[in-house]
Amino acid sequence: MSxxxxxxxxxxxxxxxxxxCDIEVLACLTPMYDVERFGIxxxxxxxxxxxxxxxxxxxxxxxxxxxxxxxxMPEPKVVVAVGICACSAGIFKQCYNIMGGVDSVxxxxxxxxxxxxxxxxxxDGVVKGLAVLQEKRDNMKKxxxxxxxxxxxxxx
Amino acid sequence: MIIKxxxxxxxxxxxxxxxxxxLAGLDRKLSARMQRRVGPPILQPFYDVLKLFEKEKQTVTxxxxxxxxxxxxxxxxxGAIFFAGGDLLLVIFTLTIASAFLIIAAFSSNSPYAQVxxxxxxxxxxxxxxxVLMTAIGFYMYxxxxxxxxxxxxxxxxxxxxIGIFAGFxxxxxxxxxxxxxxxxxxxxxxxxxxxxxxxxxxxxxxxWIEISxxxxxxxxxxxxxxxxxxxxxxxxxxxxxxxxxxYFFEVLIxxxxxxxxxxxxxxxxxxxxxxxxxxNIFVLYLIV
Numbered sequence: 001m002s003x004x005x006x007x008x009x010x011x012x013x014x015x016x017x018x019x020x021c022d023i024e025v026l027a028c029l030t031p032m033y034d035v036e037r038f039g040i041x042x043x044x045x046x047x048x049x050x051x052x053x054x055x056x057x058x059x060x061x062x063x064x065x066x067x068x069x070x071x072x073m074p075e076p077k078v079v080v081a082v083g084i085c086a087c088s089a090g091i092f093k094q095c096y097n098i099m100g101g102v103d104s105v106x107x108x109x110x111x112x113x114x115x116x117x118x119x120x121x122x123x124d125g126v127v128k129g130l131a132v133l134q135e136k137r138d139n140m141k142k143x144x145x146x147x148x149x150x151x152x153x154x155x156x
Numbered sequence: 157m158i159i160k161x162x163x164x165x166x167x168x169x170x171x172x173x174x175x176x177x178x179l180a181g182l183d184r185k186l187s188a189r190m191q192r193r194v195g196p197p198i199l200q201p202f203y204d205v206l207k208l209f210e211k212e213k214q215t216v217t218x219x220x221x222x223x224x225x226x227x228x229x230x231x232x233x234x235g236a237i238f239f240a241g242g243d244l245l246l247v248i249f250t251l252t253i254a255s256a257f258l259i260i261a262a263f264s265s266n267s268p269y270a271q272v273x274x275x276x277x278x279x280x281x282x283x284x285x286x287x288v289l290m291t292a293i294g295f296y297m298y299x300x301x302x303x304x305x306x307x308x309x310x311x312x313x314x315x316x317x318x319i320g321i322f323a324g325f326x327x328x329x330x331x332x333x334x335x336x337x338x339x340x341x342x343x344x345x346x347x348x349x350x351x352x353x354x355x356x357x358x359x360x361x362x363x364x365w366i367e368i369s370x371x372x373x374x375x376x377x378x379x380x381x382x383x384x385x386x387x388x389x390x391x392x393x394x395x396x397x398x399x400x401x402x403x404y405f406f407e408v409l410i411x412x413x414x415x416x417x418x419x420x421x422x423x424x425x426x427x428x429x430x431x432x433x434x435x436x437n438i439f440v441l442y443l444i445v
Contacts, residue, residue, distance in 0.1 A: 003207040004211075006200075007206075037195065039196050039200050039204070050207075074213075081236055119374060
């Protein structure tokens, strides 16, 4: 029995969107939609998160930020691209500074299209992501990946 | 006598995390209801911790896990001494050492967010520590002993003579339970100006252990509330348990109706409450006992 799908903690990052999808992501936390029903908590900390919600496309300035957040999240983890900008860069696709959707930098597991993506669609996307999370956890267990990952931070 | 002590220690070590986790689940459900949400299942805190134990181990420096485990062990020890009927002062000092280890663990990661969280935790300790010590002094002056088993076995309820100290203790419980307005160093809610404060650099099972020790700590602090009503009779026990539950409900209500305050306010408020409620109560006790 695995508990990963019962308590997905979310971290939310806005690439370069118009903020519309961000507002819809936060709307999911309100009493109207209340994602905490599924045990979903919005953490501000990549090291505590299981699901990475990215809104907006990735540009030259923030590609390192997106990569770093992704790398700091402990396995198993899932990336959900929310909104058409995150899926394929949307109307910003031709801009000189835009690299493309989130999948041009990190692997994406679930795409939630929409402009802006509706809260129902976002919740649906996260719940789809939970199945992927469960699968990743099972693979981890099969391969026996649990060795310690130590970042050498300080002198102590 | 020794067998009874051993049984109560083992019962505490096994039952406290179960009761504490359930209490945390009720807390989240109740908070959600107060905000007109449905809220997570009651068992959600257990799911969270079991999930954390399934995650990849990721540590910034190896020494931090060592400090966190010391924190867990000392929190367990302080509760065990309390429920074994040990010395109240020893309980308080063990709990202080436990908090010190958590602060050192946060400092050892060298992360700026964890360090600010650790500094705020130090300030919180400075804020609540006088009142905790005064609680012990009050019990000593009224019951003539620092030993928990003597206080429980006493013939009269210490609540009324220690009513000021009780009020002060419930006030600092807000800090100890990490509830708004005093959840400065880390919080279960979505305050994110410090990322996650004290626990920023802890993840996976390390974070799981911190959560479990938080449950241990909550149960044992509610034990303190119970102590104010213990007089060796069944009624004293029932009143004590009911008041402990009501006190927790009150803390949840406070948590949901206040925004986070600045540390200066937390510090001043805690010391003023300690001076007014605690010192006056002890002075009155000095006159009448």
